[in-house]
Amino acid sequence: MSTPLSDITVIDLSHVLAGPYCTMMLSDLGARVIKIERPGLGDDTRAFPPFRGSESAYFATINRGKESIALDLKNPDDRALFEQMLPKADVLVENFRPGVMERLGYGWEDLHAKYPRLIYAAVSGFGHTGPDAQKPAYDMVVQARGGVMSITGEKDREPVRVGASVGDIIAGSFLSTGVIAALYERTQTGQGRKIDVAMLDSQIAILEHAVAITGETGIPPAPSGARHPSITPFETFHAKNGLFVIAAGNDVLFAKMCEVLGLGPLLEDPRFASNAARCKHVKILKRLIETVTLARKKKHWLKRLDAAGVPCAAIQNVAEAMSDPQILARNMVVELAAPDGGKPFLAAGNPIKISGMDDTLKDARAPTLDGDRQAVLDWLSEG
Amino acid sequence: MSTPLSDITVIDLSHVLAGPYCTMMLSDLGARVIKIERPGLGDDTRAFPPFRGSESAYFATINRGKESIALDLKNPDDRALFEQMLPKADVLVENFRPGVMERLGYGWEDLHAKYPRLIYAAVSGFGHTGPDAQKPAYDMVVQARGGVMSITGEKDREPVRVGASVGDIIAGSFLSTGVIAALYERTQTGQGRKIDVAMLDSQIAILEHAVAITGETGIPPAPSGARHPSITPFETFHAKNGLFVIAAGNDVLFAKMCEVLGLGPLLEDPRFASNAARCKHVKILKRLIETVTLARKKKHWLKRLDAAGVPCAAIQNVAEAMSDPQILARNMVVELAAPDGGKPFLAAGNPIKISGMDDTLKDARAPTLDGDRQAVLDWLSEG
Numbered sequence: 001m002s003t004p005l006s007d008i009t010v011i012d013l014s015h016v017l018a019g020p021y022c023t024m025m026l027s028d029l030g031a032r033v034i035k036i037e038r039p040g041l042g043d044d045t046r047a048f049p050p051f052r053g054s055e056s057a058y059f060a061t062i063n064r065g066k067e068s069i070a071l072d073l074k075n076p077d078d079r080a081l082f083e084q085m086l087p088k089a090d091v092l093v094e095n096f097r098p099g100v101m102e103r104l105g106y107g108w109e110d111l112h113a114k115y116p117r118l119i120y121a122a123v124s125g126f127g128h129t130g131p132d133a134q135k136p137a138y139d140m141v142v143q144a145r146g147g148v149m150s151i152t153g154e155k156d157r158e159p160v161r162v163g164a165s166v167g168d169i170i171a172g173s174f175l176s177t178g179v180i181a182a183l184y185e186r187t188q189t190g191q192g193r194k195i196d197v198a199m200l201d202s203q204i205a206i207l208e209h210a211v212a213i214t215g216e217t218g219i220p221p222a223p224s225g226a227r228h229p230s231i232t233p234f235e236t237f238h239a240k241n242g243l244f245v246i247a248a249g250n251d252v253l254f255a256k257m258c259e260v261l262g263l264g265p266l267l268e269d270p271r272f273a274s275n276a277a278r279c280k281h282v283k284i285l286k287r288l289i290e291t292v293t294l295a296r297k298k299k300h301w302l303k304r305l306d307a308a309g310v311p312c313a314a315i316q317n318v319a320e321a322m323s324d325p326q327i328l329a330r331n332m333v334v335e336l337a338a339p340d341g342g343k344p345f346l347a348a349g350n351p352i353k354i355s356g357m358d359d360t361l362k363d364a365r366a367p368t369l370d371g372d373r374q375a376v377l378d379w380l381s382e383g
Numbered sequence: 384m385s386t387p388l389s390d391i392t393v394i395d396l397s398h399v400l401a402g403p404y405c406t407m408m409l410s411d412l413g414a415r416v417i418k419i420e421r422p423g424l425g426d427d428t429r430a431f432p433p434f435r436g437s438e439s440a441y442f443a444t445i446n447r448g449k450e451s452i453a454l455d456l457k458n459p460d461d462r463a464l465f466e467q468m469l470p471k472a473d474v475l476v477e478n479f480r481p482g483v484m485e486r487l488g489y490g491w492e493d494l495h496a497k498y499p500r501l502i503y504a505a506v507s508g509f510g511h512t513g514p515d516a517q518k519p520a521y522d523m524v525v526q527a528r529g530g531v532m533s534i535t536g537e538k539d540r541e542p543v544r545v546g547a548s549v550g551d552i553i554a555g556s557f558l559s560t561g562v563i564a565a566l567y568e569r570t571q572t573g574q575g576r577k578i579d580v581a582m583l584d585s586q587i588a589i590l591e592h593a594v595a596i597t598g599e600t601g602i603p604p605a606p607s608g609a610r611h612p613s614i615t616p617f618e619t620f621h622a623k624n625g626l627f628v629i630a631a632g633n634d635v636l637f638a639k640m641c642e643v644l645g646l647g648p649l650l651e652d653p654r655f656a657s658n659a660a661r662c663k664h665v666k667i668l669k670r671l672i673e674t675v676t677l678a679r680k681k682k683h684w685l686k687r688l689d690a691a692g693v694p695c696a697a698i699q700n701v702a703e704a705m706s707d708p709q710i711l712a713r714n715m716v717v718e719l720a721a722p723d724g725g726k727p728f729l730a731a732g733n734p735i736k737i738s739g740m741d742d743t744l745k746d747a748r749a750p751t752l753d754g755d756r757q758a759v760l761d762w763l764s765e766g
Contacts, residue, residue, distance in 0.1 A: 004568035004576070017591075029564050049613065050599040057595040108738070125694075127736065130712035136694045138630040140611060144619075145696040147704035149609070151546025152535065158619065158626060159698055160609050162545045163534025164589045171734075173556050178735040180563040181412050185387035187570040193387070194738035203704075204715045205734040206547045208400075210701045211716075212440040215729030216433040220700035226532070226543050228523060230432065236527075236541065243541060247521040311508075311519045313528040315542055317603035318593045321530035321586075329513035332587045333594075346598030351554075351588040352561040353510065355491070355577035 003030025003357055008183065010091040011036060012066065013073075015043045017139070017165060018123045018199060019095035020062045021172030026091070026179065027065040028350035028361065034085070034376055035063065035367065039070040042369040055339055061347035064336050065364035067372035073104050084380045086111065091119045091179055097136065098128045108194045119182045119192040123175045127198030137199055139167035146203025151210055153223040171202040232278035233257070236315065238290050239298040246289075247311040254278070256308045260301075261292045322346065337365040386413025386740055391566065393474040394419060395449065396456075398426045400522070400548060401506045401582060402478035403445045404555030409474070409562065410448035411733035411744065417468070417759055418446065418750065422453040425752040438722055444730035447719050448747035450755035456487050467763045469494065474502045474562055480519065481511045491577045502565045502575040506558045510581030520582055522550035529586025534593055536606040554585040615661035616640070619698065621673050622681040629672075630694040637661070639691045643684075644675045705729065720748040 008031040012023045020035075020043070027033045037043055048058040071078040086092070092111070094101055101107050101122075108120045122128060125137020143149050143161050153160040178195035186192060204211070209229075214220045227235030228247075233254070236243045248254045251274070258266050266272050266288065271281040278285055293301055298314050305312040316324065322333050332351065335344035345366075350359050391414040395406045403418075403426070410416045420426055431441040454461040469475070475494070477484055484490050484505075491503045505511060508520025523544055526532050531549065532542040561578035569575060587594070592612075597603045610618030611630075616637070619626045631637045634657070641649050649655050649671065654664040661668055676684055681697055688695040699707065705716050715734065718727035728749075733742050 002568075002572075004564040007571070021591075025560060029560075050596055052599065057599045058592060061595050061598075062591070126709055127713050129736075130709045132709040135689065136692060138617070138632055138694050140617060140628055141630050141694045141696040144628040144698045145704065145707065146710075147699055147701040148545070148547055149698050150700040150704075153543055153546075153609075154537075154540070157537070158609060160536055160543065160606070161611075162531070162549075163536075163604075163606055164531055164593070165591055166545075166549065166589065169589050169591060170553065170556070173553070173560065174734050177408060177412075177556065177560045177563060178737060180560060180567055181387040181735070182737065184563055184567045184570070185385075187567070188390070189385075193740075196736040196738075197734060198713060198736075200709065201713050201715045201732070201734040201736075204710055204731045206549065206552050207701060207704075207731055208404075208445070208548055208552060209441060210547070211705065211729065211731050212444050213433055214701045214705055215444075216435065216440045218702065220702040221546075223543070223546055226541060228544075234521070234523060245523055245527040247523050249521055306518065309519060311521050311524045313524040315527045315532050316530055317533040318530040318590060318597045319601065319603040321528065321533075321590075322594065322597055324528065326509055326513045326515040326583065327529075327587055330510050330581060330584050332584045346594065348587045348590055348594050349584070351557050351580060351584040352564070353512075353579040353581075353584075354561060354565065355579075357576075 004354065005029045005031040008032065008090045009034065009088065010093060011085055011089045012093045014093050014095040014123070016045055017062065017168035018172045018175070019093050021169050022121070022123065022175040022179070023066065023093050024062055024064065025173065025176040027364070029352065033066040034372070035066045035068045036071050036082070037068055037369055039072050042068070042070065046369065052338060052342070052345070053340060057345050060336055060345045060366040063366040064347060064361060066367055067375060068367035068369055069373045069376045070370035085376070086115050086118060088380070089118060090183065091121060093121045095123045098124055098133045112192060112194070115192070117186060117190060117192050119179060119186065120194045121175055121179045122195065123171050123197045123199070125199050127201060128196045139165040142167040142199040142203050146200050147207055147210065148203050151221055151223050154225040155222055159223060166206070167199050167203060170206060171197050171199040174202050174205070227282070230279060231275060232282045233285060233289060235286070237286070237293045239293050239296060239301055241297045243315050244298045244302060245313045245315060246305065249311065251275070253310050257305065257310045260304045260308050260310065261289065263288065263292060331359045334361045336361065339365070339368055387737065388412045388414040388563070391415065391473045392417065392471065393476060394468055394472045395476045397476050397478040397506070399428055400445065400551035401555045401558070402476050404552050405504070405506065405558040405562070406449065406476050407445055407447065408556065408559040410747070412735065416449040417755070418449045418451045419454050419465070420451055420752055422455050425451070425453065429752065435721060435725070435728070436723060440728050443719055443728045443749040446749040447730060447744060449750055450758060451750035451752055452756050452759045453753035468759070469498050469501060471763070472501060473566065474504060476504045478506045481507055481516045495575060495577070498575070500569060500573060500575050502562060502569065503577045504558055504562045505578065506554050506580045506582070508582050510584060511579045522548040525550040525582040525586050529583050530590055530593065531586050534604055534606050537608040538605055542606060549589070550582050550586060553589060554580050554582040557585050557588070610665070613662060614658060615665045616668060616672060618669070620669070620676045622676050622679060622684055624680045626698050627681045627685060628696045628698060629688065632694065633658070636693050640688065640693045643687045643691050643693065644672065646671065646675060714742045717744045719744065722748070722751055
C-alpha cells in the first residue's frame with residue numbers, strides 16, 4: 001500500500017515532544033525519519049516512565065517508525081557524517097532554543113545557501129522572532145500564557161491545565177502541515193523554506209470563539225466547567241452510576257431529548273422555548289433533567305438518546321476509550337513491537353486515514369539508541 | 384510574497400467548525416477556497432454571536448480569505464454549476480454525516496472515477512467506518528468519549544471540558560495535513576485520494592502520555608488540576624495578586640528557582656533532592672513556595688524567574704493574551720476587514736510561519752453570502 005510521503009527523508013534533531021510529534025506524523029504518512037540523538041543518553045524521553053525493562057513506553061509511542069543514530073554535533077567526525085546527510089535529506093526538524101543551530105554552524109541561512117532544496121522546520125516555545133524568543137518554555141507555560149487555561153476549569157475556581165499536552169502537540173501538528181506545504185511547493189520551485197512554529201502562537205490559534213468574543217466585547221470569557229458557554233443543554237448530567245454528556249445543540253434536538261426523558265411538558269414552558277431562554281434558565285433545566293436521569297444508569301439513557309439521534313456520550317476514562325469498539329474499529333489503538341520481542345506497546349494510531357494507505361503501523365517499532373547507524377551509513381554510501 | 388499553496392483551488396462544502404478550520408488553514412497557506420453555502424441562510428455560524436450589525440464576528444474569523452457562492456445541491460441548475468467546478472478544483476472538503484455525499488451523487492467513488500486528480504477530504508464525528516459512523520457528534524461529545532475530559536479538571540471533582548473546541552479544531556488541523564500530503568503525492572502519481580478524519584480519533588491522537596501509562600499499567604490517569612502529573616514543581620502558585628505558573632522541569636531549574644525565592648535551604652532537604660522525592664512531597668513543597676510567593680506580586684516573581692532562566696508564566700486571560708507583546712510581535716492577532724468598512728474584526732493569526740510568506744492576512748476578509756458568484760462564474764468560463 002502506498003503512503004504519500006514514501007520518497008521523503010527527514011533528519012530529526014528534535015527531542016521530547018513537539019518536534020518528535022511532528023516527525024511521528026510525517027513517519028505515519030510514510031516518510032523515512034532519521035532521529036539524531038546525543039551519544040550515551042539519547043532523547044530525554046528515553047528516561048521517562050512508564051518503563052518496560054529499560055525501555056520507555058512513552059518514548060516508544062512517540063518515536064515509532066523512526067531510525068536512530070547517535071551523533072555529537074560538536075565532534076568533527078560526527079559533524080562530517082551529519083554534513084553527508086544534509087544534501088540527501090528533504091527536511092530537517094529541530095526544536096532547540098533559537099540560536100542553537102546557528103552556533104553549531106547549521107542555521108537556516110547557512111543551510112539554505114548550501115542545500116537550497118532542504119526544508120528547515122523549527123518548533124520552539126515562543127518562535128524565532130519577538131522579544132521573548134530566547135525564553136524557555138514547557139507545555140504548561142504556554143497553556144497559561146496563551147489563555148487556554150483561563151477558559152478551562154470551573155467557574156469561580158482556579159483554572160486547570162488541559163490534561164493532554166496540547167501546548168506541544170498542536171504545535172507539532174501545525175509544523176507537520178507547514179513542512180508538507182513546503183514539500184508541495186518545492187515540487188514547483190525547487191526551493192526549500194524555513195518553517196517557524198511557536199508553541200505559544202499555536203495556543204492562540206486554537207482559542208477560536210474566545211478570540212471573537214474578546215475582540216468584539218473586550219471581555220475575556222471565563223471557564224464554564226463542563227458546559228458549553230452558549231448552548232443549552234450541552235453539558236454533563238448525572239445518571240445513577242455516573243456522568244454523561246448530552247449535547248442538544250438546537251430546538252429539534254432539545255425536543256427529541258425531552259421526549260426520550262419523558263419531559264414533554266418542558267416544551268410548553270416559555271423558560272425553555274429557545275436556546276437563549278434555556279441559557280438563561282440553565283440551572284433549573286439541569287435540575288429538571290437530572291431528576292429524571294438520576295433514576296437510571298448511563299447505558300439506559302445513552303441507548304435511548306442515541307436511538308433518537310440526540311448527540312450524547314459517556315465520559316470515558318482513557319482505559320475505556322482505548323477499548324471503545326468505534327475507536328478500535330478505526331485502528332486508533334495500535335500495537336508497536338517491543339524491542340525485547342515481548343508484549344507490544346499500545347499507542348494511539350494515525351488519525352489521518354487515507355484511502356489505500358495501511359494505518360495499522362504494524363512495522364513501526366521505535367529505535368534503540370544508535371540502532372540504525374549501519375543503515376544510515378549504507379544510505380550515505382549509495383550513489 | 385509567495386505562498387506554498389497559491390496554485391491550489393479548494394471547493395469547501397463544510398460548515399460550522401472542523402471543516403472550515405481546515406480550509407482556513409489551507410487559505411492561510413495561499414489556497415483559493417470557494418465556500419459553497421446553502422442559499423438563504425448560508426453556514427450556520429453566520430447566525431452565531433458575537434455580531435457586528437448583521438455580521439457574525441465568529442463567522443468572519445474562521446472564514447477569512449474564502450469566497451462564497453450559494454448553491455443548492457438538490458437543484459439541477461446548481462448541480463450543473465457545481466459539476467463545472469469539480470474538474471477545475473484540486474480539493475473538495477466536506478463535513479456532512481457519512482453517506483450524505485453519496486446520496487447527492489457526489490460520493491468519493493463516483494467523484495474519483497470522474498475526476499481522478501481530485502482530492503476528497505472528509506471530517507466527521509466518528510469517521511466513515513466503524514459501528515458508530517452514522518452517529519451525530521459535537522465537540523463536547525468527542526471530548527467526553529475520547530478520554531480528554533477524564534484527565535482535565537481537579538482531582539476528586541467532576542471533569543471539565545477543554546475551554547477551546549479541541550474536538551473540532553484538532554480534527555480540522557489533521558485534515559489539513561492529510562490534504563497537503565495528498566497534494567504532494569499527486570505531483571508524482573497524478574491521482575487524488577480520500578482523506579477521512581474523525582473528531583473522535585483525533586482526541587485519541589492527542590492523549591499521548593495517558594495512552595502509554597494506561598497501556599502499560601492498565602490504570603487510566605486521573606485529572607491533576609493545574610499541575611503536571613509527574614514533574615514537581617510544575618504547577619500554579621499564588622502571588623499577592625493572583626496565580627502564576629512555575630515549570631521547574633529538572634534539578635538544575637529547581638535549584639535556580641530556590642535561589643530566586645530565597646529557598647536555598649530546600650536544596651539540602653532530602654524530601655526535595657530529586658524529582659521523584661519532590662513528587663512525593665508535592666503538597667508541603669507547594670506550601671513552602673507559596674509562603675514566599677504570596678508576599679509579592681506576580682510581576683516581581685516572573686521578572687526574577689525569567690532572568691534566572693526558570694520557565695514561568697502568568698495565567699493570562701484571553702484579553703491579556705491578545706495584547707501580549709510576544710504574541711503581537713508574531714502577528715498572532717490580526718485585523719480582518721469588516722464588510723461594512725468599519726472597525727476590523729480581530730482574529731487569531733496563522734501559526735505556521737514560513738520564510739518569505741506574508742502572515743498579516745491583510746486581505747483576508749470573510750465573504751458575504753454568495754458574494755463571489757460572479758468571480759466563480761468568470762473562473763468557470765476561463766478556458
